[in-house]
Amino acid sequence: MKEIDTDTGYTTFRDGVKSCLPTVLGYLGIGFSFGIVGINSHLNLLEITLMSAIVYGGSSQFVMCGLLLANTSITGIVMTVFLVNLRHLLMSMTASPHFRDESLLKNISVGSLLTDESFAVFSTTVAQKKHFSLRWMEGLNVAAYITWIVATILGGLVGNFIANPEQFGLDFALTAMFAGLFITQFEWELTKSQRKSIAVVISVGLSLYIMLFFVSSSVAVIISALVGCFVGGIMHDSK
Template sequence: MNTTTTIKTGVKKGSTIALGYIPIAITFGLLAKSTGIPAGITILMSALVFAGASQFVAVNLLQLHTGAWEIVLTTFIVNLRHLLMSASLSAKIKNKIPQSWIPLLSFGITDETFSFLSLTDKEKLSTGYILGINTIAYFAWVGGTALGVYLGQGLPAIIKNSMGIALYAMFIGLLIPSIKKSNSVALVSLTAVGISALLNWGPSFLQQISRGWKIIIVTILASAIGAYLFPEVGETIE
């Protein structure tokens, strides 16, 4: 198939991902708007960052008046998984994708597109196919964000303020299915909850740590414990 055909095929296959992105992107736009972030900055964040989890975290930290370096470091840690996803995917597309396209295709990799591409037969992967999937997902996310931002201007204040719960609902929605499939994920999640509880309700000197640094500490410690307890990839899926 030529490039145009493979792009169309990728767009068609990626439409299911796009449909899932739109409501979450709208929620992000509403949440960012409710915290006072300018519309242009919110849309630009989705256009340049294109990482839902870290964007929600960043907005929440901004709402808590967290320092800039804490936000940068936290989002960096949250997005570290993209290095592993890109490395894993590169093994499937090695010698099939021109080097000049790698940066653009890498930018479009998300949790959902990575999962989809990882389950796709290696023979079907091509520059156009991956580009089509990434493109439809990207425009759904950016467009949904813009829709949320401008919808937010006409919503009552009580609804806009209530959008703060969206962050927690999103993470719970992502976490519960993984916990059901993996005991290791459940154990690491409980470990993270325990560390977080210790930092928030433990000795007074721990309670004085800022919210941003608490998130960083919990992420690093829980990940390190998980890597130590479950060093083999096969043990993470049961």
């Protein structure tokens, strides 16, 4: 991996766990919420645990619960989840050049456990030009992965006692966590790249809001993501 000259850096597994602490706090809440939503979507605790361990995608797992309640076909669920999680391919492709000196198996392990939140931490570290190692990335990913599974199990254990998760706003927990992580990435004085990021987020939010009036929520998410990519591409070319 190419090293960057800097005074600070992350090299150990423990450093990765420490970098993951903000994500851990968010996952405890959102994972707990998913466990409750999963139970109320007629999933049992084992199914919730397996979904968190194998699918390991907060947004796609919430989407799956909605599709199951709507009696969607297996084919429809698989295709929808595939499209929702397709962004992980792009994130993995972005991260992989930084670990080109590592083995294929290690790169696969990094990509398999990469999430929106861990990628945000990774991207911030790259932008700050801090040195980091594979062990740091593994600590970041593993800490998030274990936290997510444990949190969803805990949520599933108490899910039978909450008949209507929406009344507590638990279905909004994922959106709230993304908003919180987004805000923490910025300083008071915004740089040019940060202003571009805000423009992309606003375009995604507006397009999502508009498309929800015309298409299903899963399709609206895909279209708004494409709009965000388009806007980001235009702004990048015009720098």
